[in-house]
Amino acid sequence: MTEPGSTTEPGAAEGNYAGDFAHVGVQATTVHGDVNYYSSPVDASPKVKFATGVRLLEGGMPGKARQLIHEAVVDGHTGNKVCFHWQLALLSGRTWHEMPHEDIMRLRQAPTICRVTAGDSWADGVEIVHRLLNSVQQGNTDPGPLLKDFDELYDPQRAMILRHLELFLDGPLKNQMWHRALQDARRDQMDGDRADRVWKFFHPEPANPRQQEPRPPNIPVGTWVRAVVATVVLAVVLLHIGYLLVRGLQVYALAVYLLSIAGGCLAARGGLEWRFRTERCRAKDQEYAAPRTRTAQPPPGGFANKVDQSFRRYFGRYVPRQTDRATWLAETAGIRKSLRDEIVEVYREQRIGVERISWLIRYRVSEVRKQWENGTLFAYRYELATPLSTKILTLIGLAITVFGGSQVMESAMRLAPLSAARSTALALAAGVITALAWQHIILEYRRYAADKAEATRTQEGCQAAYERWKQKLADKPTDLEMAAWLDRDRKVLLNEALRHYGLSMSDIIAHAFIETPGPRTKRARVQNGPWRYSRYRLFLFLLTSDGIRQLSSELDFERGTLHGWNRVNYRYEAVAAVRVHQPNDDECRFELTLVNGEQIKFNVLTPGQEELQMNEAHGAVSEVTLDAAGFHHTLHVMEGIAAEGKQWIKQERRRQSKQNVA
Template sequence: MTGPETTTTNYAEDNSQVGMQAGVVHGDVTIYSTPPGASPMERFEIGVRLLDGGQSSRAREVIREAVEAGLTGNRVCFHWQLALLSGRAWNEMPDADAAALRQAPSFCRLSGGDVWADGAKTVLRLIDAAARPNTDLRPLLKDFDNLAEPQRGMILRHLELFLEGPLKNEIWDRALTEARKEQLADSRRDRVWKYFHPNPVGPRFLPVRPPLVPAGTQARAICGAVVLGGAAFNLGYLLLRDLQLLTLLVYALGIGGGFWALHAGTEWHYLTERLRAKDREFRRPRELPSRAKPSGFAGKVDQRFDHYFARYVPRNASRQTWLDGTVGIRRRLRDEMVEVYREQRTSVEQIAWLIRYRVSEVRRQWENGTLWDYRRELAVPLSTKAATLLGLAALASGTIWAVADATRTAPTNAAVSALLALGATVVAARARMRIVAEARRHAADVAEQRRIEEGCRAAFERWKRKLADKPTDPEMAVWLDRDRKVLLSDALRHYGLTMSNVIAHAFIEAPGSSTKRARVRKGPWRYTHYRLLLFVLTKDGVRQVTADLDFERGTFHDRARTNYRYEAVAAVRVNQTDNGDHSFELALVNGELVKAKMLAAAIDELQVDETLATVSETTLDAAGLGHTLHVMEGIAAEGKRWLEQERRRRADRQDRATAWTAAPPQAPTRPPRT
């Protein structure tokens, strides 16, 4: 055991920082919210979930309200007992709660022999045995081992701090065996990460730009067609009047060639313009003068695209080739995402799946060689070019022949018609090609977007199915409780202690470095990485253990141990700022500080019916801060005398327990209140 002059290992220095990503709040999960006008049964069910989630104080309040409202039954009695006992030792229990525990079976009308009644009776027998050190434990432990689940597991979890003596060792051994066996149960390593992922939002897309044809273009197309038709008809009339039938036939063939050239030329024009437009989308954007990177939502979208494009490198390309070749695509996708989601109060985490999918699609097309297929698909076929040129040649030949013959009999009329036909042809053809190209552009955009939407919606459904087995908050609480037991067991083994040698133990749960965090509505914060601080109190002094917990994998890292006498503790402080931050400080007489930042609140992560105070209270309740402060503040105030005081308090509560188990009072009309 070290003395006060020994330097201890600090958890955190004065200016240390804990890196943390923005928190995720599952606002659509309401397992802890009490609706207005809730019935006693509804309140009780919420209290059960609070108890399962480790929020003992709130569970006691809510279940008390249900019991006071007249709710009775074996299941109610069992959970009411556990709520009164959970998270605290006997000397931490107010007299009113001790009386409520004593009166619970009669007040809740415990009867019958179902599994809930068996559980409630077992709780009473365990408390009785803890108060009577000379009790033969073998029959009790046999009945306890035969108790059904989940009653047996719930007792192991919630009575950890309450039992004493040999019974404490027996129950601890069973609790530890279950914790080690079930620490990674229910596919923990495959599911925990999903708790920290927000509910994804569905894919959204910019609307397809409708066909934009100015009124002037439409007017030119119509007027040009009318003028062209009139001029062509007039030339045909002149030829027919003079019975120039051969010329008329050639003229008709020329007109047919003109229509053929118009059709093929329109296709040529559309393919050329479409190729240019796609190249503008895909090519590297022009370098702009250096400017500050965007912040806020747009900046986070940039980071995600950069991350996934750097991560999803095709197998058949180097990273630099891939990044250089997709600069334009990356910019186009990023701009589209920012434009669609910027005003929707959407977090980047909610659309990370979509960014990842779009990038993976680009990689897939790169790998199978289809990313640049549009260049092949939009290349103008040789047949189209030939059809356009041959049609124009036929039109020119037929028109020149017809005009030449018509001018012999009506030179002025034929010349005017020819000039009008030539001008109208140019005007009408250009307008017609623009109209058709715009209509086909719109149809192609609609078809392309429909294909992209189908892929995105299918990916969205796959992602939702993948997140469907997201852990509940009570599951997270159970896993964390098992981790704590494993760490405590490792500490006891290292120091050669049994649970009966431990006067008390307490935890401080702080977020680890570079951690993510998430919570359900009105629930406590859960973290991907914890920094656990364990205090084990023995007759010789305090054993302090710190360890980093990788919660997803259930593994501990960077452990540190230190020992000090009770007299070495100078003060215990919990600092709470106005913005909801909480930190724990243990000051030793040599000036050393053991510090932990337990909670960092954020006003922008609150739901409409939450406050920073309620979120902080919930998180600290689930972490068992009340019990920890009771123990550590007692040491700071009394030093080693805390041991004698604790022994006297323990003897006193055993005497009281023996008295009420020997002659339990009659049921009151109301459960006593704290």
């Protein structure tokens, strides 16, 4: 293996080897089920099939595009635009000799079948493609007039030809067209605000914030019965005591009696406020307190476990300024558990991925950090502290009730001892029962109202955060943009390889790419589309007259930069075997064995990628991912080398000549 910046002589020993069969760590997985570019109903009209085929072609999946566009043409959908896209689909991603005879015939007959008529830019594009075909087949023709007409062609036809005919072109035309393709790729590599938008593709459509409904007031029927009955009994007894005082003309005692009742009402009101604040503060303390015992861990891979991991990650990341991480995590352990339990409870039955509520978890954690930094995280202790005035009024009311009640009972006992004693006993019993019953009822309703108000405030904050996040993701790149950017990155890599080896495009007999997920990558796809990655490992095979040049580099897709170059050179005779190991639909491993026993192998698909959505066929996602990665063309080339060695070059040219004649 040669290091970046070094050189390797042609025909170097076949022992040079780059090992890239490493584990790929995936940080996040997203499937945009709300976006579907790449499928059409079984009974779709020819127009719909054609439109879907065009999107597949633009998305870098020519295999399925060929099928759908052909079906649309067979069903009668024709015209200049149809013919142009059909031509590109037939040629894209493969060389002339890779095309089966029936596709060659379709390519030649496309203008006639589609009834092409001159007069628009699509017809001009059809004509240019036809002339390019003739130039490749005839060779040794002056490309000047053709290139002049090509340069006068408008976009998108010009750009599409440069993109899809890269492998097909040959001869003196190849260098000229490559120069134009590279120029466009460099110019447009970071267009569309790529650096600020790519990351958004790997975030799913956020789920709506859901409000946790507070626990309804828990008031048993028996409590209501006790409250009503005891209140009625108390009212009757108090009236009876008042009647005794009126009948005995005890004016002073009657005034004291009314004052003691007012004091009792004052004490009850203040006492309820005091009790409510105390209990609510205690409940908040318990909610936010760190768990004293280790709680059972949810099953690995489940929804609750993923929510746990997400909360741990964001609490570990969002440490307040000037705060020790260990202190922050210890002090917020209870809050973290409370928030986690709330999210799990609200979303557990919604069958959504944690990725869709990551925005909500981030927001809730950021709010905790903000409150910590503002010193308001435990502000409820001050807000719920009972005012001194309430305590004083409660104690005064209680004192008035006790003092006045004793004075009144003494006067009543002098007037009617037996009746007063009976009423006093009933009043005390009914008063206790009434106080306890109504206390429970009122506190439950107040607790529910406070929970409701708190939940509403939280929901309003979450809704505002949700709207902000949706707005931030509003310009998420489409899959077609992702495919176009990746195609430009490929061209930049190819140019770096040509520059390093001092080669021109016409020196390259054939070239092939394979794209694999890079380390610590994020991945996402649209429904029925291929996986896209935030980091790629790009492999490039260059077939020259002296041997095979293999290059690999890690692509930071967001920034469009290449890092970590590895180069391997070996002769055609050094290739002993090419294998593809695909034990299931979502795993594919490419292995190239050299005659000295060394192996070059890497994963094209990693296990666990086949995450199907509704209306997705098993294996379909893997197939389009392999198609978009250029796997089929690369496999064709490398299997040919393994089978025929350097003779493959002559055999391919012989096969191409036969097809040209046919």
